[in-house]
Amino acid sequence: SWRKLRSGEKKIAIGPRSAIFSPTQDLGIIILDEEHDNSYKQIDPAPRYHAREVAIMRASMTDSVVIMGSATPSMQALEMTKKGKAVLLELTKRHESAKLPEVEILDLKQYTGAMKGELAVPMHLAIKEALDKKEQVILLYNRLGFANYLQCETCGHIPQSPECSVSLTYHKRKNQLICHYSGYSRKADTNCEKCGSEFLSEQGSGTQKIEEQLEELFPDARVLRFDRDSTSKKGAHEKILDSFGAGEADILVGTQLVAKGLDFPNVTVVGVTDADTELAFPSFQSSERMFQLLSQVAGRSGRGAKPGKVFIQTRQPDNEALKFAQKHDYNGFADSELDFRKALNYPPYSRLVKFVLKGKNESQVRVSAFKLKSVLERLVPDFDSLGPSPAAIAWMNQYYLWEVMVKLPTDRGGNFIERLLDKVMEVYEFESEISTNIVRININVEAIR
Ligand SMILES: [Zn+2]
Ligand SMILES: [Zn+2]
Missing domain, CATH: 3.40.50.300 (P-loop containing nucleotide triphosphate hydrolases)
Incomplete structure (x- = not known):
């Protein structure tokens, strides 16, 4: 199919997110249907791209048009229309x-x-x-x-991270509530933090x-x-x-x-x-x-x-x-x-970059994550960094996973981000006593979870 597209014999490529790389000739229109869908983001393996970002870049290189369709546009797409980077066309009839x-x-x-x-x-x-x-x-x-959580049976409240306003995950074995963004943790609540009720149930x-x-x-x-x-x-x-x-x-x-x-x-x-x-x-x-x-x-x-x-x-x-x-x-x-999102500087007001650290020895992974966090705090003190924290799914296929995130500004382009991340990794590799062969680090720009 790709050969037929390259030769120009076929003029329309249709497919999942990877179709964005198809060798379609004389590109005119790129359509992303259900634009808000998270499956446009490739998380693993690399390249960890978002098809929306690739589409916009490819359209600008080929002077073509991107049309995104959704009944519930993503906050990212909506923000583009507010900034005048995209035009909002509304269908008013069902x-x-x-x-x-x-x-x-x-x-x-x-x-x-x-x-x-x-x-x-x-x-x-x-x-x-x-x-x-x-x-x-x-x-x-x-x-x-996916994740267990506590919920108040009286008022319905789910305990939240005080810093990041995301729900805390309940870890029964340790009897702890953990925030997978900031790494914040505390002993599992016995009373609801909102209404004081003692009826908390595991969900x-x-x-x-x-x-x-x-x-x-x-x-x-x-x-x-x-x-x-x-x-x-x-x-x-x-x-x-x-x-x-x-x-x-x-x-x-x-x-x-x-x-x-x-x-x-x-x-x-x-x-x-x-x-x-x-x-x-x-x-x-x-x-x-x-x-x-x-x-x-x-x-x-x-x-x-x-x-x-x-x-x-x-x-x-x-x-x-x-x-x-x-x-x-x-x-x-x-x-x-x-x-x-604005109050907490989450996307679309920032670019969320997630570092995922992965290794077979948990303490090595943890030490590396703290090291990386300290490098970030020194190199980019003006940008919020979150973590380190065990990943929401903290153990997979015999690997322990920890995460560190940083919120980068949206007004700086890809070159800036690339240089910055290169620098971070360079300093990290110089200072860390644990090789990146032992604790691997994946970098995920535009992390959506
Ligand atoms: Zn309650
Ligand atoms: Zn938190």
Whole structure:
């Protein structure tokens, strides 16, 4: 295919993020659909590029145009339009003038005695009703195994890092709460830091057997599962969706994957079993991710002639991002999110550069991370650096991972960043007693997590 593109025989290249490197001749337009999607960023292995950045660079070199499409533009893209680096074109009519569905927020704290498995009673009833009418249901459940966290059962609060406003991760073995940005840690709270309640519960882990649960609750319904496990085989993805689209199943359950661009006219109920897991994700982007997820989810319901309804279960019914998602208010969300980013100097107001240190001996990795941090503090004292901290997934394939981050200004170009990072590594390698062959360091510019 690449040869045909190079010879000019083919004029359109379409593909995942790597298509941005295709040898298309006389380039005219680069289109990034679902621009906000994190999969445009390659995290590992190198090159750790963001396809949006590459697209903009390639367009400027070839004098072509970049078109980014999204129902929930990333804060980075939005900021470009505010700075006049991009033009915002808004579609004001919805596809086939379908109505936006009604979004109902269910406060799990109110339903502790009225749950059917993972489902609060109103959601359970709505699903039952839809099934009785031979309509279909999509259910999103938690992404598992990423991070555990504590949550107050009284007010829904999730402990936050005092410096970085990201959620703290709960480490049961050490009974500690840890910030994966700054490395801040403390003994696990016994009382809620917000309301003082002593009812804190551990969330985010556990094996929810939602599929079996649904089969018990709705014995006549045909349930299809859609997640990384069930779609890992080639073609399995399309097969599951085709089968659901053809009405061969009544309920589709899955992780956030099911929210992506699906269009099923017979789906009238969409449910999210626990929106808080997105908020608890240890990232400055957690609110944005939740807003995007819920907006996509809302777009899945009521695509056809029948009106749809969306149910979102949470313990933080007053959360701002959630409220904006309920009202389908992107602009409101973006304003409040940009204020938060600005106050803490997160992207798009800074470029987040992440150093990931990786080695087989934990204490060597830790010592190296502290060394790197001290080099950064001396070389670039004016730029905020965060960490060192064990990575959110701190141990992988027999390697320990630690991270150090630095927030660089956005008004300096790639050359400046390259020179600066070269200098940092040069000084680090000179001073560190541990070779970079033993503790490897990956540098990730425009780190998104
Ligand atoms: Zn509380
Ligand atoms: Zn922190």
